[in-house]
Amino acid sequence: MTYRSPWMTDELETFREPFRRFLAKDLAPHAERWRKEKITDRSAWLALGEMGALLPSVPEAYGGLGASFAYDAAVIEDIETMVPEMSTPVSVHSNIVAHYINEYGNEEQKKRWLPKMASGEFIGAVAMTEPGTGSDLQAVRTRARKQGNAYSLNGSKTFITNGQLADLIVVVARTSDEPGAKGISLLVLEAEGNDGFRRGRNLDKIGLNASDTSELFFDNAFVPAENLLGPAEGQGFIQLMQQLPRERLGLAIGAVAAIERAVQVTVDYTKERKAFNQPIIAFQNSAFKLAERKTEALIARVFLDYCIMQMIAGDLDAVTASMAKYWCSDKQVETIDECLQLHGGYGYMQEYPISRMFVDARIQKIYGGTNEIMKLLIARSL
Ligand SMILES: Cc1cc2nc3c(=O)[nH]c(=O)nc-3n(C[C@H](O)[C@H](O)[C@H](O)COP(=O)(O)OP(=O)(O)OC[C@H]3O[C@@H](n4cnc5c(N)ncnc54)[C@H](O)[C@@H]3O)c2cc1C
Structure with missing residues (x-):
């Protein structure tokens, strides 16, 4: 089954290939230590800056790549898949803070702050x-x-x-x-x-x-x-509301990348692990559960891609972004829980990625506006 997101281009694939290699080789080996130290290294931010991965959709005049939101989406997705430890910190910096400055900052503010955010010298919150x-x-x-x-x-x-x-x-x-x-x-x-x-x-x-x-x-x-x-003065609340679709879509992108990864690591694990002389995936319950989750992953992907295309066109509205944030993060938590179950006791061990994905996923339903608040916004539009 090959599905290519409608926002993917050959140029973006060319950007992603070395970026993924860089994430695997230069950042992933430090992730375990960052978890223990409860913080990432500044050098990792500088390295991301050098790769052009921090503010891809900010204009070149301010240190970015001047690319479309598709580049933001690809970066979030790749970090979530390969070094999930950096996913939330980088999304906040690149997809939220930089865009407040880019959208509402004057020329002097943009010139002063954005290039240093793009290089990783300044970290934003x-x-x-x-x-x-x-x-x-x-x-x-x-x-x-x-x-x-x-x-x-x-x-x-x-x-x-x-x-x-x-x-x-x-x-x-x-x-x-x-x-x-x-x-x-x-x-x-x-x-x-x-x-x-x-x-x-x-x-x-x-x-x-x-x-x-x-x-x-x-x-x-x-x-x-x-x-x-x-x-x-007094524009802050409107500015926040205007930027929320971008923030919420970013969370949905991370959620779908995590769903896809969870299904993949669980397929791999259940093919390897045996019980009663057969691989776990040979039990109909396991295979059906994974079949359902694989189907839902694709449904989530297609909906997400629709939202990304809307965002690229400048048409993503707050209600649709709220739907994406709530539904994809709910699915993320549900899917990872089921995938952990298929790992048995090993799924509860820190050395297996699914255990980390399980604890990391839970916050997705809370931050960026809780999923109850998302439903409130959707309900108001009915
Ligand atoms: C790891 C992490 C990172 C974060 N990063 C940031 C950050 O970078 N910047 C930042 O500003 N904040 C950040 N937050 C905060 C996060 O956005 C808030 O926790 C979130 O918005 C919920 O606010 P609260 O915790 O005060 O919950 P509360 O508002 O107290 O909500 C408690 C419960 O009540 C429900 N509830 C509240 N109002 C309603 C309602 N009207 N109808 C129905 N249910 C309702 C909520 O859905 C929730 O279930 C982060 C939080 C965490 C845990």
Whole structure:
């Protein structure tokens, strides 16, 4: 069975081939250590930058490749398949933070930050979630008060991906006392030498262990007024909403790549492992389960490809992106659970990739907007 995604081109295949080799040879051997240390190496980011893999769809003038979203999709997919430890950190940096700057930054901001993000010298994070608010983003309390030519930022954030490594943090903050969405702005905090900014713990998670996730504290942290994203204050919530389809599609791309990988590693394992003198896959239950999952993987792929094509055309709407995020991540968790079952006790051992995929998958239903929130958005459109 050969299926080629409609967004795949010969040129993109040519980009991917050496990229995959690089991931396998230069990054994958470090993944185990990153899991133990709960953080990736900066050198890995620089190497990804050198491969042109960090900001592929950002214009060349700002250090990117000037490519279409197809390149973003291919990079996310390949990292998820070959070095899943870097999947979430890189997606946040490349697919989310860079695009806030690319979309809403002025010329000076783009020139200042994007080339360094493309090379991996600067690592990006986005800080929306607070200890008191996650799903209800309009309730954020972090406050930025303008004093002369700068904002003084106070408050705290939590669960921030790349929080330990980040050089640039897009902070969702209130710039006025107006309630709800109206008073929210996006400010870019530069971490170096910022006395009022403090990184908290690298949080102890059940999975996704190579991805650092942190609390962040702002105690009169300094943000120059010129680091506001967009022409005026109060645009932050709209900016967030506009970029969410891209973020949610990125999560769906990772989910489908993980589903495909889970099915493949389980087919391989069940062909090898024997019970009652026959390979596990020879039991009808195993074969049927894998047949069902293989079918669903293709259904997910075709739906995902439709969404990617919409994104490339600039037509992906928030509701469809929410469908992709919720459905693909639900399927990811379900599929990996069943694949782990077919591994028997070995599936519960860390040395088998399916065990890591199992713990890593679970967060997909929660971050980027929980799947309940996705259904809320879809339901509103009915
Ligand atoms: C590993 C990891 C990485 C993360 N990375 C980032 C990051 O880089 N930046 C960032 O800003 N955040 C990040 N997050 C935070 C993540 O986006 C939030 O955890 C998520 O949005 C949910 O918010 P919450 O945890 O406060 O849950 P809550 O909002 O407290 O929700 C709890 C439960 O209630 C449900 N619920 C809430 N409201 C409704 C409703 N209206 N209807 C029905 N059900 C509802 C939710 O679906 C959920 O099941 C990360 C989280 C984790 C764990």
